[in-house]
Amino acid sequence: MREIFNLYLEKKSLLKVTMDLNERGHKTNQFISAAGKAFGGIKFKKTSIQTMLKNPIYIGKVHHDGVLYPGLHEPIISEEIFQRVQDILKDNRRERLERKNVKFLGLLNHILRCKACDSIMFHTYSHKNKRKYRYYVCMNAQKRGYKECPTRSVSAEEMENAVIESLKSAGKDDQRLKESLIVNSPIWESLFPQERRHALRLMLKTAYYDGETGKLKLNLNESGLQVLYRMQEGLPENG
Numbered sequence: 001m002r003e004i005f006n007l008y009l010e011k012k013s014l015l016k017v018t019m020d021l022n023e024r025g026h027k028t029n030q031f032i033s034a035a036g037k038a039f040g041g042i043k044f045k046k047t048s049i050q051t052m053l054k055n056p057i058y059i060g061k062v063h064h065d066g067v068l069y070p071g072l073h074e075p076i077i078s079e080e081i082f083q084r085v086q087d088i089l090k091d092n093r094r095e096r097l098e099r100k101n102v103k104f105l106g107l108l109n110h111i112l113r114c115k116a117c118d119s120i121m122f123h124t125y126s127h128k129n130k131r132k133y134r135y136y137v138c139m140n141a142q143k144r145g146y147k148e149c150p151t152r153s154v155s156a157e158e159m160e161n162a163v164i165e166s167l168k169s170a171g172k173d174d175q176r177l178k179e180s181l182i183v184n185s186p187i188w189e190s191l192f193p194q195e196r197r198h199a200l201r202l203m204l205k206t207a208y209y210d211g212e213t214g215k216l217k218l219n220l221n222e223s224g225l226q227v228l229y230r231m232q233e234g235l236p237e238n239g
């Protein structure tokens, strides 16, 4: 428990702490219910780490009706460390809210390109029947007319899923590549959209889409993948 608090003070990121613990094979505490069913003993999730870090039980206190009372047990974390962790959690939360207010740009912005035109495909959306539809549109087609381009526009959700799926299979014959591709890790599911965008740009330089054949060609980002590999192995990010 103390280790998790210290790790968070060092890394200042729930994601990095979660990855570190899971890579070293740590599991959550296991307990058995009255019915004899086992719970826990599984890999850590970002959200469970967050819940732990916020729990005043570790400084020997208990919450009751929104008021903190001294508990009956010995604290295992000093109040100073607990407070420092709370401050970092609050800062990170504020940052995330600020980022959320920035218009969501689409996971593949700056990555997806139209193969026929060798032009970027930008993210946009329209409203139909009160639903929001997201697309990627070929910049060349938008500027010079849709007759010029066989690709034109594609559903953003489908394209994002297709790119993620082909990234997953890109590592199937190469163990090191597979470990570097964070889409293969359970961590991927816990990432926020902005974090996914960032991770995708570390994995991919470009994804060419050919609207005629429906084919995707990925150009991997070798140096970005090194960073992800080192991060998942718990090695320093550079050097």
Ligand SMILES: [Zn+2]
Pocket (backbone or CB within 6 Å): 114, 115, 116, 117, 118, 119, 138, 139, 140, 141, 148, 149, 150, 151, 152
């Ligand atoms: Zn085009």
